[in-house]
Amino acid sequence: MTTIASTAYSRDLGDELRRLRETSTSFTGRAMAAHLGWDPSKVSNIEHGKVRATEVDLVQWVATCGKNLEYLEEFRDRYQHAFDAYCVQLPDNLRTLAMTEAMAHTITSYEVMVLPGLLQTPEYARALLREGGIEAPEDVDAFVEARVGRQSVLQRVYRPECLFYVHELALQTLVGDTRVMKEQYLRLLFRTHTLRIVPSKVRSSVPQSKLTLYEFDKARPVVFSETDMAQVFAQDDLAVKRARRMFERLDAVALDPEQSRSKLAEYVSGLREDFHGRPTDLAQEQLQHGQRLR
Template sequence: MPDEEDELRTELAKRLRQLRADAALSGAAAGERAGISQPMVSRWERGRNVPDPQQVASYAAALGARDDERDVLVGLAARLDEVREQNIPARVVLSRGAADFQRRVGRLEQGAARIRTFTPTVVPGLLQTKEYARAVFGAGGFIVGDDLSDAVNARLARQRLLDKVTSRQFTLLMTEGALRWMALSPAAMVRQLDRIAETADLPQVAVGVIEWTTAVEVFPMHGWDLYDDTAAVVGTETATGLITDTRDLLHYRQLFDRLEALASKGDALTSALARLRFEYASLR
């Protein structure tokens, strides 16, 4: 219920303000102690940004909150997370908060057993180097300064999931065109290709590239991420949509299967990446 969300947001902001007041700290001092910026403290206390439960727990501990105070704050943040998820429309919700959305996607990934990604024009986010991610988020100059750094760091934080040895499986597909889109210098693109090759060696990760010489009969207009059979994140030019409608999910699942059948993996992938690496290296 939207009313409950507003009430929870207001209550959490009020209690965070009181926590800092009880600690007799300025916003800058509280931020320094907790390892966040003063503007972020201010946004939390005004309810403009909402910290997740883990951030609330760390902040409360840094400001010396009692265990019972911390538990109340974390409980509010956790309930607010639940309500916000419930308020997402079944088909699509648009989001322009890049870092917040990255963290939301991270939570989807942590809760999924199988993650499938297709990107026609960019390297998948879970495979991007820091410099590539910065170029993507910074394109057009719409995300700058701390917001840009926050978005990049949130994306890189998601990548740590790839290194965890679990039963979770990743299938990450892209076109050769995405790798030929020279978003960075040739040397930086070589580093990006090396990052993809290294990740492809992980046992829980399957990476595929649809080479330009592969004949196709499918024409996807955009990229997407599938989380089990319960949700899909679809990127558009101006925003990002979260889809949970069963009909749409079936469509994206079937389309993904067709694309995966076209992709080069294993030794064929290694050869394709080596070929592209050689071509970029020759441009230096």
């Protein structure tokens, strides 16, 4: 067992071992340690992704949980990369991302063409996934449910401190129809204390791809980026330093929270006529929307 700095992936896989213990045995962590002849701290550290378990440790753990050699080999193949400074995953693997969001005390993100997943309405998320055409149609509802479920971190008493930078291009990109966009704009109006818009005229001097920096109380920061093909988690010092410089640049060019609210109100005003041609009252819409979010 080797002590090493934990990573987003090591914490995810450690938690997977914990769940395996809880679902496949009747052992508590302390009882598991006694059964294996280990110190209780060893079980705790492995389950929290704080230490790298040896191959012998994994064999003993998996065997105790009643799993076969095939399961061991599959888990070992993933575990050998658990503590790498860079981790690449398929976009549909949401466990590591969800766990990273749940553990972070600070989340700073930047989106270019779409709105942040943590702020998306279900209708916006569904339209985005359907129009993207990458996910199988029968899987879209499950992905929407998972995305909405991740948003629960923002409702916790001890929720992370969040700051979302959004390029205005994301507001200009029609997802679904105008009804979907109006609902989404209204959702954002209630998050303007954590939202800063980068004006559309600012392009070449800001990052060209989405980026998120997660910071924790007792772990090193994690930089996250994503494309349609892969998710990348980086814990390298250089990657973190580069991400901080990018967010410093965004801080310099983005609208402040009040200006961002005014900019959002402009987009809502563009959709203020209801679908029967009658003008609507923006204040009343915001009130009704706030009631739906409770």
